[in-house]
Amino acid sequence: MSQITLREVSRWYGNVVAVNDVSFEVGAGITGLLGPNGAGKTTLLHMMAGFLAPSAGDVRIDDSPTWRHPEVYRRIGFVPEREAVHPFLTGRQFVHSSARLQGVKDPDAATERAIEMVDLREASGRAIGGYSKGMRQRVKVAASLVHDPEVLVLDEPFNGMDPRQRLHMMDLLRSMAAEGRTILFSSHILEEVERLSDRVLVVVAGRLAASGDFRRIRRLMTDRPHTFSVRSSDDRLLARELLASPEVQAVELHDGVLTVRTGDYGQLTRAVGPAAQRAGVSLLELRPADESLESVFSYLVHR
Amino acid sequence: MTAALLSLTLRGLLNRRRTLLLGLIGALVLLVAVIYRLSGPAEAEASTFTGRLLADFGLGVLLPLVAVIVGTAAIGSELDDGTILYLLAKPIPRMLIVAIKLLVAAGVVTVLVALPILLAGIIGTGGSASLGLAYAVAAAFGALEYTSVFLALSLVTSRALVIGLAYVVVWEGVVAGLFAGTRIFSVRQHALAVGDALAGDGAVTAELAAGSALLIGFTVTLLAFGLAVRRLERVELRGDSN
Numbered sequence: 001m002s003q004i005t006l007r008e009v010s011r012w013y014g015n016v017v018a019v020n021d022v023s024f025e026v027g028a029g030i031t032g033l034l035g036p037n038g039a040g041k042t043t044l045l046h047m048m049a050g051f052l053a054p055s056a057g058d059v060r061i062d063d064s065p066t067w068r069h070p071e072v073y074r075r076i077g078f079v080p081e082r083e084a085v086h087p088f089l090t091g092r093q094f095v096h097s098s099a100r101l102q103g104v105k106d107p108d109a110a111t112e113r114a115i116e117m118v119d120l121r122e123a124s125g126r127a128i129g130g131y132s133k134g135m136r137q138r139v140k141v142a143a144s145l146v147h148d149p150e151v152l153v154l155d156e157p158f159n160g161m162d163p164r165q166r167l168h169m170m171d172l173l174r175s176m177a178a179e180g181r182t183i184l185f186s187s188h189i190l191e192e193v194e195r196l197s198d199r200v201l202v203v204v205a206g207r208l209a210a211s212g213d214f215r216r217i218r219r220l221m222t223d224r225p226h227t228f229s230v231r232s233s234d235d236r237l238l239a240r241e242l243l244a245s246p247e248v249q250a251v252e253l254h255d256g257v258l259t260v261r262t263g264d265y266g267q268l269t270r271a272v273g274p275a276a277q278r279a280g281v282s283l284l285e286l287r288p289a290d291e292s293l294e295s296v297f298s299y300l301v302h303r
Numbered sequence: 304m305t306a307a308l309l310s311l312t313l314r315g316l317l318n319r320r321r322t323l324l325l326g327l328i329g330a331l332v333l334l335v336a337v338i339y340r341l342s343g344p345a346e347a348e349a350s351t352f353t354g355r356l357l358a359d360f361g362l363g364v365l366l367p368l369v370a371v372i373v374g375t376a377a378i379g380s381e382l383d384d385g386t387i388l389y390l391l392a393k394p395i396p397r398m399l400i401v402a403i404k405l406l407v408a409a410g411v412v413t414v415l416v417a418l419p420i421l422l423a424g425i426i427g428t429g430g431s432a433s434l435g436l437a438y439a440v441a442a443a444f445g446a447l448e449y450t451s452v453f454l455a456l457s458l459v460t461s462r463a464l465v466i467g468l469a470y471v472v473v474w475e476g477v478v479a480g481l482f483a484g485t486r487i488f489s490v491r492q493h494a495l496a497v498g499d500a501l502a503g504d505g506a507v508t509a510e511l512a513a514g515s516a517l518l519i520g521f522t523v524t525l526l527a528f529g530l531a532v533r534r535l536e537r538v539e540l541r542g543d544s545n
Contacts, residue, residue: 051391051540068536073394080540084385088314100307101393143389 001028002062002075002150002182004048009057011043018043020206021057026184030177032193033186034293035203036301041186042081044203045155048184049078061151074102077144081155083136087129091120091139094128095146102147114142119168133160141169152176154185158192170196194293202300209300214293217300224299225249225261228268231285232258232276241279245271259289304395305403311390312407316376325369329419332361336423350434353427354502357438361420362494366445367475370412371467374453377408378535379463388540397535401528405451412446437501445494448520451527452490458534486510493520 004026011019019040035041046052047059050066050073059065064072086094095114099107115124118138123131128139137160144152152173158166173196177183187193193200194214202209202217210217219226232238235258239251242260247267252259262268269286276283335356344352378401381387390400417439424435457463471491479489486492492509493516500513509516 046540049392051388051538053537053539070391070394070396073392076392078388078392080385080388082385082388084388086311086315086386086389088318097307097311098389098393101304101311101390101395103304103394144392 001180003027004151004153004182004184005058005060006044006048007058009044009047009054009059011040011047011052011055017206019047019054019203022203022206022208023057024201024208024211026182026201028177028180028182029199030173030183030185030197032197032200033184033203034188034190034193034200034297035186037188039203040206041203042155043206045078045153045184045186049076049153051078074147075150077147077149077152079137079140079144079152079154079157081159083133085128085131085136085140088127090125090127091115091131091135091142092124094139095124095142098143099146104147107146110146110148114146117145117172118142119165134162134165137161138165138169141172149181151182152184154183156187157185158187158189166192190293190297200293200296202297204301210296214296215288215291218288218291218296219265225263226265226268227289228260228262228272229285229287229289230258230260230272230283233282233284234279237279238276238281238283241275242272245275247271305399308390308395308400308403309407312377312404313411315381315386316373316407316411321372321376325372325415328365328369329415332356332365332419332423333426335360336427340426340429346429349428350431353424353434354438356427357420357424357435358495358498361416361423361438362442362445362498363491365419366412366416366442366494367449367471367491369415370446370449371453371464371471373408373412373415374450375457375463375467377404377450377454377457378531379454379457379461382457382538383461385540387538391535391538398532401454401531401535405447405454405528405531408454409443409447409450412450413443416446417442434502437503438498440501441494441498444497444517444520445490448490448493448524451524451531455527455531455534458531458538483510487515487519490520490523492516493523 007023009019009022033041043052047054048066050069053067059067061072061075066072092111092115096107096111099110104110115121118141120135120138120142123135128136131139137157141157158169161169173183198213200214201211230238235253239253239258242248243251247262247264248260249263250261272286273283339352420442421435421439424438425432428434453463453467456467460466475489475491479486479492492511496509496511496513496516499509
């Protein structure tokens, strides 16, 4: 199991600070790197993959610094966002040459395995120059997997993929994570991150705005009301009772759905049961309604 | 690993259009030699004319032109289109990458220039191989030095082709012609010195002694190689917008 560690990392270009004093660790499993355009995601990924020197701080894969240490590429697979792939090679030749350059023992078998993993067998004999965007993306992933790396760093891996390919890639990443690999991917599509990983790193304006399980991050956002949806045997009665509770800020009954807003997540979850008991109704369901990554993300970005 | 690097470099370097263009440039010296032979020259002058053709056109025009195109493209084209990333994301010592790229590029230049020079020498002299061989060896030596300089240049600036051409035309073509002292820094003069010494016929009189030219030429090659390795070790990728 490998770990990516960033300690007090900054990167600037002249007067422009792209990444500002960022520290975090990424271990086994899937972690999503989120941020608006220009937030510094690609700069961070490039530093993690050893393609950019940190202006300050330290970027390591386990014990090895990534910058100017080509040996770390035995452990890393990197999928860049840029589409540039040697257009004169066929998909199979590209993956095969990656296997040979990696010094893989059986490059033929490794190539077939990687091509199979990304579901590109049919097109593997064609020149990459004629590939669609999604196919290029998959052949890049195959080339980055061919040496069976412990760490996989992917920059916007789902770009250009159709829904079926996207699901296939998500399954592939999940199965690789289940094998104990460390997978970090960036995306600007929240739904992708939400479906694939619980753990996120949110970067805003070059700084790490939050890291961890996004549902837990949501609960820490105490200056923003939490919303719950409630189902009971009599929502109207329960709504009246809940309004009397001091921790409830607002109650809404709309289209048969009871929505409750509170400033205190814990207090409300403890208050709903007794309120239902007092109202004499059966509580069927109490569910946080805004623990989506989107609500966390928009809060962090617009703060 | 080395074989994969070799074949990838060769395939990247010799795309169809570039190979055709360079092949045509190389064929020019052959064409001139054939036309000269067909014109029925006096045998006494054939050696002098052919010597001048190989030195002035072969080493003076053909060699730097092919070398600047191939040398700046060996790593430069991959840097330009971003495909260098796939090479750099491998556990390969950067010195090995530069060494193989340089050897392949110098080999390609040698084949494209030295071979036509050898053949043009044989045709121009009416069957003698010695003159052509002398300038072909000089071309191979010049190919290594030129290519190393242009390859290093492509890692220093994205305008390597323009600067390389300016060096060939302005420095070697004009400045070195006007000021004898600057010829020590002319790759063309180094190659000429080697060719002149090997041919030994006095058709072309080089300004530098062959020994000095070899010493300077190999020193420049080594320095350019070292600079290229240093630059490749520090190649950084910039994010587009994220």
